[in-house]
Amino acid sequence: MAPRPCAVLGIGQTKYKRRRDDVTLDGLVREAVLRALEDAGATFDDIDAIVIGKAPDALEGVMMPLLSLCDALGAIGKPIHRVHTAGSVGASTSISAVNLVESGMYDTVLTVAYEKQSEGNATWALSGGKSGGQGAGGTFAPWIRNYIARSKAPEHIGWMVAVKDRLNALKNEYAHLHLPDISIEKVRESPMLWDPLHFLESCPSSDGAAAMVLGNDDIAKKSGRPPAWVISHAKRTEFGQFPGRDTVRPQAGVECSEALYRKVGITNPREQIDCAELYVPFSWYEPMWLEGHSIAEEGEGWKMTDAGDTELGGSFPVNMSGGVLSSNPIGASGMIRCLEAANQVRGTAGEYQVPGAKISIGHAYGGAAQYYAMWMVSSELNPVF
Amino acid sequence: MVSLAEDVAIVAFSQTPSHAQFNDSEPAMIMPCVNSVIEQVGMDRHDIDFTIAGSCDYLSGMPFAFVMNIDAVGAWPPVYESHVEMDGAWALFEGFVRLQSGDIDTVLVSGSGKCSPGSYREGFSLQTDPYVHAPIGLDPRTQAGFQAQALIAAGKATERDFAEVVARSHASAKNNPYAQLSGDLSVDELLAEPYLQQPLRRLDCPPTSDGAAAMVIARADKARELCDNPVWIRGIDHRIESHHPTLRDLTDSPSVRTAAERVGLHDGPVDIAELTVTYSPEEIILRDALGLNGDTAVNPSGGPLTGSPFMAVGLTRVIELARAIANGDGGRGVAHASSGPALQQNLLCILEGDS
Numbered sequence: 001m002a003p004r005p006c007a008v009l010g011i012g013q014t015k016y017k018r019r020r021d022d023v024t025l026d027g028l029v030r031e032a033v034l035r036a037l038e039d040a041g042a043t044f045d046d047i048d049a050i051v052i053g054k055a056p057d058a059l060e061g062v063m064m065p066l067l068s069l070c071d072a073l074g075a076i077g078k079p080i081h082r083v084h085t086a087g088s089v090g091a092s093t094s095i096s097a098v099n100l101v102e103s104g105m106y107d108t109v110l111t112v113a114y115e116k117q118s119e120g121n122a123t124w125a126l127s128g129g130k131s132g133g134q135g136a137g138g139t140f141a142p143w144i145r146n147y148i149a150r151s152k153a154p155e156h157i158g159w160m161v162a163v164k165d166r167l168n169a170l171k172n173e174y175a176h177l178h179l180p181d182i183s184i185e186k187v188r189e190s191p192m193l194w195d196p197l198h199f200l201e202s203c204p205s206s207d208g209a210a211a212m213v214l215g216n217d218d219i220a221k222k223s224g225r226p227p228a229w230v231i232s233h234a235k236r237t238e239f240g241q242f243p244g245r246d247t248v249r250p251q252a253g254v255e256c257s258e259a260l261y262r263k264v265g266i267t268n269p270r271e272q273i274d275c276a277e278l279y280v281p282f283s284w285y286e287p288m289w290l291e292g293h294s295i296a297e298e299g300e301g302w303k304m305t306d307a308g309d310t311e312l313g314g315s316f317p318v319n320m321s322g323g324v325l326s327s328n329p330i331g332a333s334g335m336i337r338c339l340e341a342a343n344q345v346r347g348t349a350g351e352y353q354v355p356g357a358k359i360s361i362g363h364a365y366g367g368a369a370q371y372y373a374m375w376m377v378s379s380e381l382n383p384v385f
Numbered sequence: 386m387v388s389l390a391e392d393v394a395i396v397a398f399s400q401t402p403s404h405a406q407f408n409d410s411e412p413a414m415i416m417p418c419v420n421s422v423i424e425q426v427g428m429d430r431h432d433i434d435f436t437i438a439g440s441c442d443y444l445s446g447m448p449f450a451f452v453m454n455i456d457a458v459g460a461w462p463p464v465y466e467s468h469v470e471m472d473g474a475w476a477l478f479e480g481f482v483r484l485q486s487g488d489i490d491t492v493l494v495s496g497s498g499k500c501s502p503g504s505y506r507e508g509f510s511l512q513t514d515p516y517v518h519a520p521i522g523l524d525p526r527t528q529a530g531f532q533a534q535a536l537i538a539a540g541k542a543t544e545r546d547f548a549e550v551v552a553r554s555h556a557s558a559k560n561n562p563y564a565q566l567s568g569d570l571s572v573d574e575l576l577a578e579p580y581l582q583q584p585l586r587r588l589d590c591p592p593t594s595d596g597a598a599a600m601v602i603a604r605a606d607k608a609r610e611l612c613d614n615p616v617w618i619r620g621i622d623h624r625i626e627s628h629h630p631t632l633r634d635l636t637d638s639p640s641v642r643t644a645a646e647r648v649g650l651h652d653g654p655v656d657i658a659e660l661t662v663t664y665s666p667e668e669i670i671l672r673d674a675l676g677l678n679g680d681t682a683v684n685p686s687g688g689p690l691t692g693s694p695f696m697a698v699g700l701t702r703v704i705e706l707a708r709a710i711a712n713g714d715g716g717r718g719v720a721h722a723s724s725g726p727a728l729q730q731n732l733l734c735i736l737e738g739d740s
Contacts, residue, residue, distance in 0.1 A: 001390040001391060001485075001486075001487040002486075002487060002488070003486035003487065003488060004486075024516060025515070056442050056448035056449055057441075057442055057443055057448075057470065057511075058442060058443070058447075058448040059448070060515070061511060061515065062511060062512075062515045062519075063441070063443040063508065063509065063511040063512045064441065064443075064470060064471065064512050064724065064725070066625075067512050067513075067625075067628055067724065067725040067726075067729055067730065068512070068513060068514040068515065068518075068628045069628075070625045070627070070628060070730075071627050071628055071629065071632075075625055076625060076626060076627055077624055077625070077626075077639070077640065077643060078624060078625065079478075079622065079623050079624060079625075080625050080730075081469055081471060081475050081478065081479065081623070082469055082470045082471055082475075083467065083468070083469055083470070084442075084451065084468055084469065084470035085467060085468050086449060086452060092467055096467065096479060099479070099482055099483050099486065100482055102485075102486045103390065103482045103483070103485035103486055104389075104390045104485060105387055105389070105482060105485060119515075125448040126448070128447055128448060128449055129446070129447045129448050234465075235465055235466065235467060236463040236464065236465060236466075237455060237460050237463060237464055237465075237466040238460050238461055238462075238463040238464075239455065239456070239460050239461050240452065242461065251462065251463055252460075252463035255462075255463050256463075259465075367449065367452050370452075370460075
């Protein structure tokens, strides 16, 4: 049997902010879920199964939190399971939910991801539970320096990405950071955290949740909502450390995107894909992923950024919603990439809509840049490339 | 009953003994299981289409502990892989679902957990709602005690019934080389033991265990190619109940009843039931919700009361059942996994022999 077609039919997000102390964890996830149901024109009764994802439990200190969140998620009497693949988890969770629909076993699936960073100490948890750890930026900075050395990219590229994503975020009501006076100078003058990353080149710590309602082709037809067909998805994992590992353009990332493109016959992603939501928690990862996922040739990714191609209105817009640099509820960040890609092809991206977008990708990575999860969405079920 | 697009079978399985303490890393515990199942199917590791693991960071006491475990499953060149923060039985669920799409053939499933380094009671109290339950230390054993007391109060069971479950489980485990505890116990002697968590005594509760388990599952054509004696997965379903004990009838398991209907439990004989009986009273609830009669052998392996490596224990139930069926001890049976306090979430898996 072929996989059953699967579409995104409803999208819900909370406002992302530093501290959502107006809601419990239950209240946070429910806010996103109710919005996704409303957007899908569905109720809890329509949901056959739930897939939930988040980054390590230690971020909030709640072990296997689906057990305590199931009441708020309307999951009682239903299947619910929990995905955890480090920072890629939001996208992995979205893909697991697609698998449920594609299997033919479940018609309508709710998926949700969240983080409430204000209830814990993320840098401690991201350092493997050790005090005084280097955090995520400390892990990635040497690889970024290696990228700069290899590609001969000028130092302003990182600053440009930091400004572009924050300007995009001004068009997105859910984005955490709204910095209307952001500028290259401000980024450059902000404190250096992990050379070459300045404070304003780094993602914020956010509270927030994201949710989607996915349905098969029959449900999509009945719902009357604009569908974003999930026409391809892929995941790849590699070891985090071994001699000879390419940490700038990890092989798992290359193979993940190759699998994603191959499944639907994409041969020229730069031309055949209209826009992308890539997981860019630190500015330099925009050019690194453009190359790491074969959208640009090696050494050419930064030139796309430099030429303004990745801006809204450019030839290949990236992170139209403001991206991880503007909102980072860690476990949800990958799902936000996936649902923002869906917003583009559904034509529901509002002020940050790419006109006429038909094909988009959502992407996340995690661990020591070793976990990859990507999906491709389309306004048509069977687009021809 | 749910109709399935693809027939899927277990073609290889492996488990570690249930260790009181495994003095090496979690990957070192998983790796022999993975190596064994790869050898059984005679495939190259990298010809496995999809890999999925179940484990829990909190047992290891470290965020991202599961990342270390990919050392055991092998991830170079890169692999198509995922992870659930749950018992390996739910990794099996996702692997089974993934095969239904019909575009891949084989899945490597694993589950692992080491309880010995920490206090599982303290750790698992963090499973409860963080605002109301966790601050008062409402740990799983306390909730198991509530559940046992509720059974007694409802007239559905006595402490002697609990002791009989314990005695039978330990006696059965004498035949299980993977069991941690086994032996002949008298019910009267068990009842003479002091309470640990009234009305539960020490052996009504599980031992502290470390362990891992792995299996390979495959779509029908591939299964026949890889294995002479595949054990077929005829259905798998899981359901959850409210987190709040006061909103539940603790003497019943509606989630098990729903799952049993979804997997068509009684559409055929149930020769064997391998149940995740973490606390002895749970067997009484599960037998009732599953509608089992005297024709079903319950926990011939001894079950979790004789070895309970959390995060592997549910997947191990599936393996124990698969082994029994492959050995011809029964033709069809049900494996059960559980998650959360007081049987909050339950998974059922129907296995059938190849005849």
